[in-house]
Amino acid sequence: MACFSRIISFSLLFLLIALACEARVLLQSSGFVQTRNTQFILNGSPFFFNGFNSYWMMNVAADLSQRSKVSDVFSQATAARLSVCRTWAFNDGGTQALQISPGVYDERVFQGLDFVISEARKNGVRLILSLSNNYKDFGGRPQYVSWARNAGAPLNSDDDFYTNEVVKGYYKNHVKRVLTRINTITRVAYKDDPTIMAWELINEPRCQVDYSGKTLNGWIQEMASFVKSIDSNHLLTVGMEGFYGDSMPEKKGINPGYQVGTDFISNHLIKEIDFTTIHAYPDIWLSGKDDSSQMAFMLRWMTSHLTDSETIIKKPMVFSEFGKSSKDPGYSPSARDSFLNAVYTNIYNFARSGGIGGGLVWQLMAEGMQSYDDGYEIVLSQNPSTSSVITQQSNKMAPLDRV
Structure with missing residues (x-):
C-alpha cells in the first residue's frame, strides 16, 4: 500500500510539473498585445475586445478567504466572452495598503496581485494595470504628496505630484517595484508576462494649477520614458478621461463645460504612449440633462476622440470607463441596458x-x-438582462479579429 501510494504521489507530481510546463509554454506562445498604426495586434492579427473594470481585485485577493470573489468574476467574465480587465496595481498608505510607506510593501497584498494575474491568465483575460490614482481613494497623488511633505519637502498642493523631485522619485520606485515583481504563483516577472496587456501611468490625471496640459505633459514624458526603460514588452497609456487642452483650443468646446488640466492631443502624442483612452460619465458630467442630451454628448465625445486618435495622434483608442449609475433619478435595469446597448453599438x-x-x-x-x-456595480449572475447585453457585444466584437 505504501509503495502504491508513493507511485500515486510521484504520478501526481509529474502531472503537476507537466501542467506547469504546459502553462508556461502557453504563456510564452500567447504573445504580447502590440499596436500597428491605429489597431491593436496580437500574434500578427487584429485584436478587438469587450472588457470590464474591477478595480478592487488586488484588495480583495489580499484576503485568502475572499479570493473566490476574484475567481468568480473572472469565471463569469469568461462566460460572457470578456477578454480584457482593467484593475489597480496600487494602494498607497491607509487600510490594507500595498505600499505602506515609500518603498515599504506588504507582501501579503502583493501576493493578492499575484493571484489576480494568475487567475486572469487561467481564464484567458488580459489585464490593464493602473499604477496610481489621481484621487485620494487608495492613496494616490494626495498620499504621495503627504509622504513627501512629512519628509520635509516644501509642497504647496497635490499638483506638486507632477513636478517635485522627491514625489517623482517615490512614484518611480513604485513603478520599478511593480514591473520587476516576480509573481509568486506563476514565477514570471510582471514585465515579462503577456497576461498583462498594458500599464497605465495614473487613473484620470488632473492638474488644477495648469489647465493648459503642459505640466502634465512634462510628467507623462518623464514617466513614460522611465516605464519603457524597464519594460519594452508591454503597451503603455496615460489613463486619461479625454478632456481637451490648449494645443487645439477649438476642441475645448467638446469638453462638458470645464477643463481639468489635461490635453488629450498633446498628452497622447508622446512617443512612448502607445494608445489613447477616454472615459465618459454623462450622468455626472451633465447632471440634470435628460437621457437624450446625455447620449448625444456621448456620441460627440466618442466620435471626436476617435477621429483625433486616427488622424492626428495615429494610435488606437480604448473607451476604458463608462457606465450608468443606479443612484441616478429614474434609473432602472432596462435604462442601464439601453444605455449600454447604445454605447456598445457605437x-x-x-x-x-x-x-x-x-x-x-x-x-x-x-x-x-x-x-x-x-x-x-454589475453582478452578472444577478443581472441576466445586462449580462445578455454584455455577452452580445462580446460576440459581435470577437469576429472582427478575423476580418
Whole structure:
C-alpha cells in the first residue's frame, strides 16, 4: 500500500510539473498585445475586445478567504466572452495598503496581485494595470504628496505630484517595484508576462494649477520614458478621461463645460504612449440633462476622440470607463441596458473601421460585495438582462479579429 501510494504521489507530481510546463509554454506562445498604426495586434492579427473594470481585485485577493470573489468574476467574465480587465496595481498608505510607506510593501497584498494575474491568465483575460490614482481613494497623488511633505519637502498642493523631485522619485520606485515583481504563483516577472496587456501611468490625471496640459505633459514624458526603460514588452497609456487642452483650443468646446488640466492631443502624442483612452460619465458630467442630451454628448465625445486618435495622434483608442449609475433619478435595469446597448453599438461601428480596440464597462463585482458598491456595480449572475447585453457585444466584437 505504501509503495502504491508513493507511485500515486510521484504520478501526481509529474502531472503537476507537466501542467506547469504546459502553462508556461502557453504563456510564452500567447504573445504580447502590440499596436500597428491605429489597431491593436496580437500574434500578427487584429485584436478587438469587450472588457470590464474591477478595480478592487488586488484588495480583495489580499484576503485568502475572499479570493473566490476574484475567481468568480473572472469565471463569469469568461462566460460572457470578456477578454480584457482593467484593475489597480496600487494602494498607497491607509487600510490594507500595498505600499505602506515609500518603498515599504506588504507582501501579503502583493501576493493578492499575484493571484489576480494568475487567475486572469487561467481564464484567458488580459489585464490593464493602473499604477496610481489621481484621487485620494487608495492613496494616490494626495498620499504621495503627504509622504513627501512629512519628509520635509516644501509642497504647496497635490499638483506638486507632477513636478517635485522627491514625489517623482517615490512614484518611480513604485513603478520599478511593480514591473520587476516576480509573481509568486506563476514565477514570471510582471514585465515579462503577456497576461498583462498594458500599464497605465495614473487613473484620470488632473492638474488644477495648469489647465493648459503642459505640466502634465512634462510628467507623462518623464514617466513614460522611465516605464519603457524597464519594460519594452508591454503597451503603455496615460489613463486619461479625454478632456481637451490648449494645443487645439477649438476642441475645448467638446469638453462638458470645464477643463481639468489635461490635453488629450498633446498628452497622447508622446512617443512612448502607445494608445489613447477616454472615459465618459454623462450622468455626472451633465447632471440634470435628460437621457437624450446625455447620449448625444456621448456620441460627440466618442466620435471626436476617435477621429483625433486616427488622424492626428495615429494610435488606437480604448473607451476604458463608462457606465450608468443606479443612484441616478429614474434609473432602472432596462435604462442601464439601453444605455449600454447604445454605447456598445457605437464602439462596434467604430471598431469596424479599425480605430477603436474595445470598451471596458465600469464595473463588474461578485456577489456579497456591497461595501464596494458605487452605483455602477454589475453582478452578472444577478443581472441576466445586462449580462445578455454584455455577452452580445462580446460576440459581435470577437469576429472582427478575423476580418
